[in-house]
Amino acid sequence: MLDTKKQMTPELLAPAGSPACAETAFAYGADAVYAGIGNFNLRAHSPNFTVEEFGELVDFADGSGRRVYGVLNIMPNDEQLAPLEDALRRLAGGGCKLPHAFIVSDPGVLSLVNDIFAGGVPIHLSTQNGCFNSESMKFWRRQGVSRVILPRELNTEQIRRLSSLDIMETEVFIHGAMCVSISGRCLLGAYYNRRHPNLGDCPQPCRLKYRVIPSDPTASMPHDGFDAEEGDGGVYLLNSKDLCTVGILPAIMGTGAVSFKIEGRNKSAHYVASVVKVYRDAIDTYIASPKDYKVKDWWISELDAIDHRPYTTGFYDDDPIKQELFASKAQAGCRLVGTVKAVIDGCPVIDVKNSFSAPGLESGGGAISILPVNRSQVPFDFTFDTVRELDGPSADPQRARSNRLVVLGGCSERLRVGDMLRVRV
Ligand code: SF4
Structure with missing residues (x-):
């Protein structure tokens, strides 16, 4: 368990779909990152980490007081267990520091991890497991789990109560994409494309446009229903909005959760930098003076500028309509064009992406x-x-070409290594 002071200051936990995202997350203020080893996690299409890259990341983080959690939350069949076991044995024997926890969902994987690492690595229970109640938490505690990543479908009062029972640490999501199903327990992708969400291969059919065709036109809805118009196309009936909690952060701070998690291991380093920076400042602002917490304009404009669907506070304060019906694609208000790699004689050297x-x-x-x-x-x-x-x-003294290192002159401000340059779109 974290000590009392740390319980007041939750860990800011960022997604690391690649080594570049991990480095960025730490540079912009994350306390910890979660990263997939191989494809044994639910983001099979992220670059993820080789065993060797993961070991290097843990060594780097450990040396600077940060934490790395290895994500192993697929639900494997027996054929998939063998390569998973091989990867874990290579990690255990690789001579690098051990991760600060593994995130697992499947009891078989949990057992394997405990056998190989002799209980020496804490286990966090993935949200995929759907641990909704105290009895379930007690069960998993007896299996050696020390932290539960609670489902997004709980509200703040339910989280506060579960955290107060002191069964184990609790972790909650504070930002990012949401599933229309319960924490990813969904077979839509398997039906549509034979791509299985529980093996990290979800093709996101919930983001497609659908037509609502009632089989019984006289059937009544159990609630007021959606304002879904049938025009030239259909409606994105299953397309969840994205979670954003910066406006209700004090309520989430009051839940007692020790870790605040940002979704997004498929997202870019720019996305990670932007969201981490906002929530780092939001958490620090709250800790400095809870009663003076007020949403800052730049938090909103920053979160509006990155790729996102319309935001919702989700189940935390019972937003009744969590789907975005009329558009599926995430919208961005700015585009990364480069990152400062060095500063020479006061002039920034930019690694130009666009x-x-x-x-x-x-x-x-x-x-x-x-x-x-x-x-x-x-x-x-x-x-x-x-x-x-x-x-x-x-060739053009006023145009930076992509995939080059360029030096900018006549700059209005001094830049630092790691700063990101974006253009508004
Ligand atoms: S299809 Fe949509 S609801 Fe189902 S697991 Fe994938 S993202 Fe979640």
Whole structure:
């Protein structure tokens, strides 16, 4: 169990779909990351980590007082257990530090982990397991689980009560995509494409557009129903909105959960940086003075600018309609164009991901917003006059081309290594 002081300051837990996302999450203020080893987790299409990369990540985090949780939450059949066991034995014998916990869902995987690591690595129960009540928590405690990642379908009062029972630590989601089914217990993908959600291969058929065709037109709905219009297309009936809790963070702080988790191991490093920065500041703001907690404008504009569906507070305060009916694709208000890799004589060297121009140019340079890695800085606008490629002059002195290292001159602000440059779209 965490000590009392730490219980007042929950861990900010960020997704790491790749080594780059892990590095970014820590740089922007995450206390811990969760990362998949191989494809033994429910994000089979993230880059994930090899056993060796995972070991290096744990060593890096441990040296700087941060934590890494290895995600092993598939529900494997016997054929899949053998490679999982092999990966775990290689990790155990690899000479690196052990992860700070494994996240498991399946009792067989739990047993395997305990056998191989001799109980030396804490076990966190995946939300996929659907642990909704205190009896279930007591059961899993007896199996050696030390933390439960509670289902998103619980409200704040239910979480507060479960946390207060002191059976084990509780972890809750604070931001990111949600499933229309109960915590991923869903077979839609298996029916549609033979791609199994419980093996990390969900093709997200819930994001598709559907037509509602009642088989019995006289049937009444058990509630008021959705305002679903049948026009030229249909309606995204199963398409859940995204969770956002920055507006109700004090209520979640009051639940006693020790870990606040951000969903998104399929998301980019820019997404991770942006969400981590906002919630880092939100948690720190609350801890500094709970009664003065007030949502800051930049939190909202930052969360609005990243890829997201319309936001909901989900089940925390019983938002009745959690689906977005009329659009499926996540919308972004800005696009990452580069990251500061070095600073030479005061000029930032940018690793350019997408080409961009000096703002205000007739050639189309858009406003550039900086997501600063420094916790005490908020996002700000930025201008520059010149571009040159690090290894020579640029073909166009005012345009940074993608996949190059460029040096910006005539900058309006000093940038730091790790700062991200975005253009508004
Ligand atoms: S199809 Fe949708 S509801 Fe089902 S597991 Fe995948 S994301 Fe969740």
